[in-house]
Amino acid sequence: EAQVTQNPRYLITVTGKKLTVTCSQNMNHEYMSWYRQDPGLGLRQIYYSMNVEVTDKGDVPEGYKVSRKEKRNFPLILESPSPNQTSLYFCASSLGGRSPLHFGNGTRLTVT
Amino acid sequence: SQQGEEDPQALSIQEGENATMNCSYKTSINNLQWYRQNSGRGLVHLILIRSNEREKHSGRLRVTLDTSKKSSSLLITASRAADTASYFCATDSGAGSYQLTFGKGTKLSVIP
Secondary structure, eight states: OOOEEEEOSEEEEOTTOOEEEEEEESSOOSEEEEEEEETTTEEEEEEEEEETTEEEEOSOOTTOEEOOSSSSBOOEEESSOOGGGOEEEEEEEEOSTTOOOEEOOOEEEEEO | OOOOEEEOSEEEEETTSOEEEEEEOSSOOSEEEEEEEOTTSOEEEEEEEETTOOEEEETTEEEEEETTTTEEEEEEOSOOGGGOEEEEEEEEOOSSSOOEEEOOOEEEEEEO
16 A cells, blocks of 8 residues: 555653654655644645755754655654654655655654 | 645535635745645645646536636535545745645534
């Protein structure tokens, strides 16, 4: 089944403890992206990647890192999480060329 | 940066009625897409309309685009309780890189 898989689904952590949210797609998509969704603010793009080893900042990149060493994986790294990063995070992928996005089911992160 | 803005923020209708949601945006676009989100789950792509198209249909969905007014509308005909969800428009306005910018969404409730 074609899908974008994020893990974990839920994560509760403490301020400053490094964490990684994984994202994997099995559709051979070139484009991948991370979004965060907050009440009243909608979805905002954190980082995106046009292809392997090519990443770029979205609208809200501060406090996040990404890497794209393989086509299928695009992990989101929070080196020192803070409470304002408590949010619902979505990974998405597409064929590229302005094709529709396929979304994962989300990761709900709480930083205390 | 927020590009699309949906209107209304919330809409409640009876099953069988039509639901219309609007999206306005600020800058010129390559295409505009509509997505649906069920209660905290990942977004699902519904329909894509290119800047040189004026209307597009998919099943019970009808999307229009007016580039002179920088607006789009999504019409769901003969709504069902299962259509209850949040609906987002997303605009692709990047000249080079592919950056899809989402609005804040319209929350649709269809009452059986």
